[in-house]
Amino acid sequence: MPSIRQNPNPEALPDFRNLGVTARALIGVNLLALAAILVGEPDWGKALNMFVLTTSLIEPPLLASLALLYVGAPWLMRVPYWAGCALVIALVMAIAASTHSVVGDAAPGNLPRVLVLAALAAAVVLAYLRLHTKAYSPALAEARLQALQARIRPHFLFNSLNAVLSLIRRDPRRAERTLEDLSDLFRALMSDSRDLVRLADEVNLIERYAAIEQLRLGDRLRMSWDLDNAPMDAMMPALVLQPLLENAVYHGVEPGTGTGDVLVRVARRGDRVLVCIENPWLQPGTGTRAGNHMALDNIRERLMLFFDDEARLNARVEGTRYCVDIDIPYRVRA
């Protein structure tokens, strides 16, 4: 199975405005100093004196560095990770050099030594913070995935149940089928969406979804399916297609007074899977529904979490049609 990128942003500088980051840097550097002194000085009393002396020399440049990083944090966030690290280390060295020139006489060691120590301290703190971020981010990514999991509109559920109720007396068999479709749909909606599913499963799901919408909307919904070249073994995140089809019906068919044509096309081109969902574009105004692109942003973000930069999602108006295109890598279960 293809790896799922758990960490949404593996290469990011720590947030220097975060109190936790600042505290870790402060404590970390002082512990480093203490460790260095204990290695070189066997006598506890002298070691303590030396530590007090050393911290009085370390603290001014350390606090100055943290203050500057705090100020520069928004700007540093936009710099690539490794360049950012280099900048942070350079900044710390510069501050260490300037404090050394002020208190030069009292400080032990010469300027090159001070610079090396400052650079080492900065590098160790950065490395520690990087490990820390890495350790915690999978949980973060998972929490985000769950928050991003598709949520069906409640009005769809209640309208569907109402439609089933209307069938129970007139057409019990169709009522049964519709309830089975609803069960499958909600089973998928309530399941964990962390795993990739086969395209065949996802297509099956949206066919069931479409059957329910067809019952509710009758002639007003005309579905076309173009799946002849669909790579049914392709793996993709669950519940990517269903919310898109739901949107197509909700925005493109339900508010309209005539018949709405909705097209679903899935095809493979080389090592890519291309999905296209089209619906009528209704002029904003009478009866149309405000969209906030929540669903699209949500799906785009989920595709990013799974495929990183290899996935594309575009939505556009083309004449009287609204089209959503997805372009993801073609991967099969290993």
Place this chain on the structure above:
Amino acid sequence: MSELRVFIADDEAPARARMQELLADIRGELATRVVGESDNGLDVIDRLPGSGAQVLLLDIQMPGMGGIELARHLNALEDAPTVIFVTAHDRHAVEAFELNALDYLMKPVRTERLLAALRKSLAAPERDVRGHAERLERAAGGAREFFSVAERNRIVLVPVGDVLFLKAELKYVTLRTAAGDHLIEEPLVSIEREFGERFVRVHRNCLVARSAIRGFERVAGGSDEEPHWSVVLEGTPERLPVSRRLWPAVKGVLPEARE
């Protein structure tokens, strides 16, 4: 016992069928007759007034025109039916839309709830028309897409986008479109508040559609009037005077307006 005349408005055929079943189920307790069905809001506006309906069971989400706006236009009718909203929204959404101040049923509808709502409509005392209109306005949460004019037993809708200007005269407001005039009974102040940016007030008694403004003309003073600016509109030769007090605000409407 006479039957209660009911009109069912819902865009989903199964939902209308279900409502018919429910009405049949409660026939023993309350006799009803369905005098009309419709699947779109504009069609309801057309057909409801002539149907003799006493109660309108109205879905909130409908193509053509949503249920809330529809109900606002029905208020103009002399003998408007009682409106009972029917919605598939959950309770949370109902509260968010401030619909809880109105009569509503949630889908799927239970027979007991339907019966209670219909009985309530029968027993309804003199309706608090103004309060009802205000609740609807709050529930709508936005501006209407049409103005409505009640003509005898008919509702004429005028798309808000067609309106060039509105002018208050005595009790009525004249609403001018390229096609002609209509009289409505709404205070300019509330129209100005509802539509916000769409109209700009040029005079104590006049709101003008921003999009219709083509320019301004300086009118030289005569024996009985002071010199003033007037608005030149697209679609009508009429010039509307701008009051001196409002001119500073009005002239900003067109960026190229000359001083």
